[in-house]
Amino acid sequence: METLWPDQDPAVSKKYLRQALWQLNSTMQRRGVARGDRPGLGAHQPGRLLLGGRERVFLELAQVDDNPPHVPETIPAIRFHHHNRYWIRLEGRGTRFHFKDGNMGADGYVPIACSAITIGGVTIGEQELRILKTLADGNLEFDLYNVYQNEYTYAADFGPYDDDRRRVFSWRKKGPRVSQGRWKIHYPS
Structure with a gap:
């Protein structure tokens, strides 16, 4: 107030x-x-x-009713309206919030914007979402590191196993990354 x-x-x-x-x-x-x-x-x-x-x-915003209810369920909503520019509504349905178009005749969802979201004790921010999007697009690259040996894996250019396969090794020099050690996850599901 x-x-x-x-x-x-x-x-x-x-x-x-x-x-x-x-x-x-x-x-x-x-x-x-x-x-x-x-x-x-x-x-x-x-x-x-x-x-x-x-x-x-x-x-x-509350609907007070008898037990058992005798009126249809109400969906409490708050509508934000800026004349001829935008209107958005926030609905409370069950245990979730729904961000929807402010036109009460429409039922479409609208984008939301925030810097981070916390679920339980885990916060997901812009950087984590960017990584997840890159993974979903099949473009996430990474270096595979063996913690116990303190070594990175790589696919060798020399000495193929046979005509169809190559060997994968770990680089025994401790710490540095290897140029043939860049990997990508394809087809995430």
Whole structure:
């Protein structure tokens, strides 16, 4: 609420938010969006939460229903709209977020942009995604290194095994890479 009313006391800001939601709900009801069997806009519970000594203010989109439910499932969404430039919506379905076209008649997905994504304790950033894309395209090159021997493998130009096959060796000089030791993964699956 500090973003909306930065110069106001938090209690006054909360009052302004309740008034704005009430006015919006009134407008929606006048236009045929009834409460009860259709989702409306309002404060489900006070939007304040104390976590670890820090207060959090939040906006909650909720469908409150009887048990068992008697109304169709609602898909909560937030739409970001910049007049004639873009509109994007963020939907909450089940346990996932969906980034979709802001046109409510369309159901297509839109690209997302971020610098990194953390899944569990693993963060995947631009560099890791670039490597995965190169692998998927069949263009990932690497040097094959034997940790125990501290040596790189290479395919020798001399002394082929026979007319169809060549020998693969490891370079016994410790540490340096070998010019014939560059490999590529093709056909990843």
